[in-house]
Amino acid sequence: MTWRSVIGRGLCDDGVVAEDRHLSECDWLLAATRAVITIVKPVLEETILDLISSGVFLEFEVLGIADLGCSSGPNTLSVISHMVDTITMACQRLHCKPPEFQVFLNDLPGNDFNTIFKSLPSFYHNKLMGGNSNNRPCFIAGTAGSFYERLFPRKTLHFIHSSYSLHYLSQVPKGLENEEGALNKGNIYIASTTFPTVSRAYYEQFNHDFSSFLKSRSEEVLAGGRAILTFMGRRTEDPSCDENCTAWKMISLALNDIAQEGLIKEAQIDSFNLPYYAPSAAEVRRIILEEGSFNLIRLEAFEISWDANRDNIETDVSSLDSLRRAKYVTKCIRAVAEPMLSSCFGGSQVMNALFCRFTERVAQLYSKEEPKYYSLLITLRKI
Amino acid sequence: MTWRSVIGRGLCDDGVVAEDRHLSECDWLLAATRAVITIVKPVLEETILDLISSGVFLEFEVLGIADLGCSSGPNTLSVISHMVDTITMACQRLHCKPPEFQVFLNDLPGNDFNTIFKSLPSFYHNKLMGGNSNNRPCFIAGTAGSFYERLFPRKTLHFIHSSYSLHYLSQVPKGLENEEGALNKGNIYIASTTFPTVSRAYYEQFNHDFSSFLKSRSEEVLAGGRAILTFMGRRTEDPSCDENCTAWKMISLALNDIAQEGLIKEAQIDSFNLPYYAPSAAEVRRIILEEGSFNLIRLEAFEISWDANRDNIETDVSSLDSLRRAKYVTKCIRAVAEPMLSSCFGGSQVMNALFCRFTERVAQLYSKEEPKYYSLLITLRKI
Numbered sequence: 001m002t003w004r005s006v007i008g009r010g011l012c013d014d015g016v017v018a019e020d021r022h023l024s025e026c027d028w029l030l031a032a033t034r035a036v037i038t039i040v041k042p043v044l045e046e047t048i049l050d051l052i053s054s055g056v057f058l059e060f061e062v063l064g065i066a067d068l069g070c071s072s073g074p075n076t077l078s079v080i081s082h083m084v085d086t087i088t089m090a091c092q093r094l095h096c097k098p099p100e101f102q103v104f105l106n107d108l109p110g111n112d113f114n115t116i117f118k119s120l121p122s123f124y125h126n127k128l129m130g131g132n133s134n135n136r137p138c139f140i141a142g143t144a145g146s147f148y149e150r151l152f153p154r155k156t157l158h159f160i161h162s163s164y165s166l167h168y169l170s171q172v173p174k175g176l177e178n179e180e181g182a183l184n185k186g187n188i189y190i191a192s193t194t195f196p197t198v199s200r201a202y203y204e205q206f207n208h209d210f211s212s213f214l215k216s217r218s219e220e221v222l223a224g225g226r227a228i229l230t231f232m233g234r235r236t237e238d239p240s241c242d243e244n245c246t247a248w249k250m251i252s253l254a255l256n257d258i259a260q261e262g263l264i265k266e267a268q269i270d271s272f273n274l275p276y277y278a279p280s281a282a283e284v285r286r287i288i289l290e291e292g293s294f295n296l297i298r299l300e301a302f303e304i305s306w307d308a309n310r311d312n313i314e315t316d317v318s319s320l321d322s323l324r325r326a327k328y329v330t331k332c333i334r335a336v337a338e339p340m341l342s343s344c345f346g347g348s349q350v351m352n353a354l355f356c357r358f359t360e361r362v363a364q365l366y367s368k369e370e371p372k373y374y375s376l377l378i379t380l381r382k383i
Numbered sequence: 384m385t386w387r388s389v390i391g392r393g394l395c396d397d398g399v400v401a402e403d404r405h406l407s408e409c410d411w412l413l414a415a416t417r418a419v420i421t422i423v424k425p426v427l428e429e430t431i432l433d434l435i436s437s438g439v440f441l442e443f444e445v446l447g448i449a450d451l452g453c454s455s456g457p458n459t460l461s462v463i464s465h466m467v468d469t470i471t472m473a474c475q476r477l478h479c480k481p482p483e484f485q486v487f488l489n490d491l492p493g494n495d496f497n498t499i500f501k502s503l504p505s506f507y508h509n510k511l512m513g514g515n516s517n518n519r520p521c522f523i524a525g526t527a528g529s530f531y532e533r534l535f536p537r538k539t540l541h542f543i544h545s546s547y548s549l550h551y552l553s554q555v556p557k558g559l560e561n562e563e564g565a566l567n568k569g570n571i572y573i574a575s576t577t578f579p580t581v582s583r584a585y586y587e588q589f590n591h592d593f594s595s596f597l598k599s600r601s602e603e604v605l606a607g608g609r610a611i612l613t614f615m616g617r618r619t620e621d622p623s624c625d626e627n628c629t630a631w632k633m634i635s636l637a638l639n640d641i642a643q644e645g646l647i648k649e650a651q652i653d654s655f656n657l658p659y660y661a662p663s664a665a666e667v668r669r670i671i672l673e674e675g676s677f678n679l680i681r682l683e684a685f686e687i688s689w690d691a692n693r694d695n696i697e698t699d700v701s702s703l704d705s706l707r708r709a710k711y712v713t714k715c716i717r718a719v720a721e722p723m724l725s726s727c728f729g730g731s732q733v734m735n736a737l738f739c740r741f742t743e744r745v746a747q748l749y750s751k752e753e754p755k756y757y758s759l760l761i762t763l764r765k766i
Contacts, residue, residue, distance in 0.1 A: 120527055142524060
């Protein structure tokens with residue numbers, strides 16, 4: 001396993017994303033994602049070139065690519081655009097005819113595919129076609145469904161990409177309560193006060209889900225095909241170790257703050273558990289080995305500051321005071337967390353109070369340390 | 384060319400569509416479509432069995448199917464469901480392992496794919512999977528774009544289906560006005576008062592579009608692959624012949640009625656032209672022959688009463704008076720026509736008046752004759 005530490009840079013030199021510069025909630029969310037894409041980009045290129053130069057797929061006229069957990073936003077098409085360009089240029093260098101690409105964008109059935117589809121005509125026109133549909137090298141389709149099940153017919157894919165999705169579990173782990181009630185009181189995810197039985201239940205759910213993911217993909221990807229997967233991970237083997245300071249821990253603390261104020265009940269926190277798991281590198285390696293369909297080619301950990309990409313979003317970057325940074329982080333995290341929290345804890349009034357306390361907690365943290373997201377980047381080859 | 388005349392029966396014995404029994408605008412629109420599906424069903428089965436028994440595709444593990452102009456509603460998945468069931472049963476009879484299906488549902492980027500995708504989990508569960516995703520024989524994806532351009536990579540499809548979409552042109556024909564103004568005054572489509580130059584422009588646009596459709600599909604469909612296409616046609620070679628009494632003619636008359644009342648201007652009617660063309664069987668045959676990528680296996684014309692399927696929608700079917708039938712036809716036609724007309728002629732007030740006059744016109748027609756939709760059904764084999 002190799003290490004990287006990056007204060008994120010944006011992908012704002014990319015024509016696809018550059019059009020969208022207004023500072024919506026979406027932008028705050030995208031900031032961190034863009035920083036990840038920047039780190040993944042050279043690995044993506046290396047993996048693609050490895051795939052092409054292996055010669056395995058030179059016989060194919062069509063290359064099947066799937067982006068799993070594609071979401072719906074400006075970044076959705078920029079990854080695909082980059083992959084198609086990279087493969088096309090590699091083929092030109094090797095003097096072989098570029099394939100046509102069948103690209104599947106996947107997310108859950110609730111994802112806003114309509115918005116993606118409405119952006120396709122300008123994507124094809126500007127990026128790929130030059131106005132002639134018969135020169136179109138890339139055909140994009142949407143596939144709605146859980147990537148923990150089969151999504152595509154057998155042996156139809158050559159390349160799998162998934163960015164920041166596999167840490168979401170298919171469901172909240174079972175066994176997080178017994179006859180006396182909730183087992184993970186005061187927390188919404190694994191924390192230092194979490195019982196080992198709760199941590200174990202979380203690991204078992206991740207093990208089940210990630211194994212199902214690999215098994216499903218093993219039927220869909222041709223032998224020799226590649227996967228490049230990025231997701232949240234953790235530094236230590238012990239998931240309850242305090243060193244794994246995550247944004248979810250700050251959310252837990254802020255929830256307890258507003259419970260103290262009487263805005264929500266403590267029992268609500270006790271009974272709520274995130275369908276999320278950040279595995280260690282060793283856990284990921286073990287699951288891949290046990291499932292047995294893929295060779296692990298690369299396993300890297302990297303870190304991104306919680307306010308990575310801030311200079312691409314905010315106009316005034318001179319101020320680096322804790323509160324300002326905390327406010328930025330709050331906007332990023334709120335875009336992800338609020339949809340998961342509001343149905344259990346309450347609407348905008350409760351959420352406003354929660355994220356006020358969250359900002360205070362993060363500002364306190366910034367006065368002591370430099371918090372970072374810890375991520376895992378793996379590349380796989382289908383056996 | 385063979386002929387059929389059918390007073391439509393519904394597809395209401397189909398589990399997929401039976402759930403949706405409330406009488407929305409959508410239902411009125413679907414009534415006519417269902418009647419068409421009922422007619423097409425045996426031809427679809429025959430074409431599929433012909434494809435399977437030809438043995439051409441028994442070597443393939445995956446069968447590619449595209450439904451072009453799929454729309455978004457209860458019928459969207461029922462056609463696919465029927466095709467997959469038919470192929471699976473045919474394979475069982477022939478003692479060969481059924482393939483997996485990659486199904487592409489296509490419509491323009493403005494189509495509501497989100498609603499289709501949200502219905503997929505129950506579709507997979509009830510119809511195909513039996514709860515086990517690894518037994519899923521059918522993988523559905525959405526493809527947004529015009530079927531007059533390339534939509535899929537080359538040689539990836541085995542079967543094409545398109546129901547009631549190919550009569551919509553990619554654009555209003557050029558050349559429908561000269562320096563003195565609009566050439567097709569008082570009409571919104573070809574009528575008895577239409578100049579031959581206007582009819583010619585309409586034919587040229589259809590020729591261009593249908594040829595582009597065939598050319599694009601010829602790159603995507605494997606040799607031996609089949610297409611089954613249904614669309615509006617016309618009885619006579621002369622497109623301006625009064626015998627081709629279409630619902631659009633009644634809309635034209637009703638528009639002229641409300642222009643007389645001062646609700647809209649005559650110039651609005653003069654300048655509006657439908658992006659629609661109902662070809663003759665001879666025209667379709669000629670274009671297919673000239674394009675040269677497909678053999679024409681079957682060319683049938685069939686007719687459906689304007690109020691086909693009424694007994695599946697209305698609870699009281701005893702009354703067959705002209706006004707009642709005209710009201711039913713109005714609901715069906717309005718669902719299709721209003722989105723095309725309202726942006727040019729005005730909002731709900733104008734549309735209400737228009738479809739009141741339309742109902743009167745249709746009731747008058749019913750007192751004299753039995754109006755029917757005239758459709759063409761063709762099956763093709765890729766050379």
